[in-house]
Amino acid sequence: MNNESKLDTVKGAALANQKNTKAAESVSFLNKKKWKEAGLFTLFVGPVLLAFILIVLIPFFTGIYYAFTDWNGVTGSVKWVGLDNFKYLFTEDKQFQQSFILTTKYTVVAIILTNLIGFGLALLVAQKLKTKNVLRTVFFMPNLIGGLILGFIWQFIFVKGFASIGELTGIPLFELAWLGDAKTAFWGIVIVSVWQGAGYIMIIYIAALQNVPQELIEAARIDGANRFQVLRHITMPLVAPAVTICLFLTTASSFKVFDANLSLTNGGPFKSTEMLALNIYTEAFVNNRYGIGEAKALIFFIVVAAITILQVTISKKREVES
DSSP states (O other): OHHHHHHHHHHHHHHHHHHHHHHHHHHHHHHHHHHHHHHHHHHHHHHHHHHHIIIIIHHHHHHHHHTTBOOOSSSSOOOBOTTHHHHHHHHTOHHHHHHHHHHHHHHHHHHHHHHHHHHHHHHHHTSSOTTHHHHHHHHHGGGGSOHHHHHHHHHHIIIIIHHHHHHHHOOHHHHSOTTTSHHHHHHHHHHHHHHHHHHHHHHHHHHHHHTSOHHHHHHHHHTTOOHHHHIIIIIHHHTHHHHHHHHHHHHHHHHTOOHHHHHHTTTOSTTTTOOHHHHHHIIIIISOOHHHHHHHHHHHHHHHHHHHHHHHHHHHHHHHHO
């Protein structure tokens, strides 16, 4: 019995050692796999992450620091002034307040028009037309043109083209000083921005419309629903996610409008069309008051971030409700 028990003990110890060896090999294999995955992750994501840190994060936090200083952007002397820059913006800088109000007004108008026109174009080219592919290309092409170039093209159209048409036809609309008056210059910027952005928004709406089940539309028409009822009760609820995306994109781009503003009016006449982005650029790089410019940019960032987050939250809730 003693020999048998000793043999059983030896066998048990051998099995235990074998299990421990397998467990150790398994742990070693998992560790090697993790290190391999970490190496691949670092290889592919590392350069992008490094570029993001160097180009985005470091300048962003550096800009926050400079927002509390009086640095002029040129000299090496930087003086900490605390909240003085922000007090100046809200109490003395009337141009900043005017630009903020004007940018908000422009954003509301641009969001509404860009989405309505973009959705209307999407409905048009989603029909069974022989020229729908050509129309999609034509409507999208303005988005491929750079903002500055587009602005200078439309500047020529407003100044020279409209004046020539006005002389030939006598139509009052074309005889207006489009870029020489504050009201018409504002609408000139809106026209250019909507003309450029509607084609891009159209593409997103087209993708959403193509995912609407045709069976639901056919069933609704059989039940006697007209086109407007189908659009309201079937199409619109199903394209709600696309609406959320388009509202987000147009909100962010409209608040940040710069190139069209610069090339069309450069803030004129008499800074009456100076949007917030152009005002920040002028403050920092023309007036050489980099600290105040960064303070404006920080306020601008907080406002735009808050508005876009609120917009996305509300839109997402409506998606669920619909």
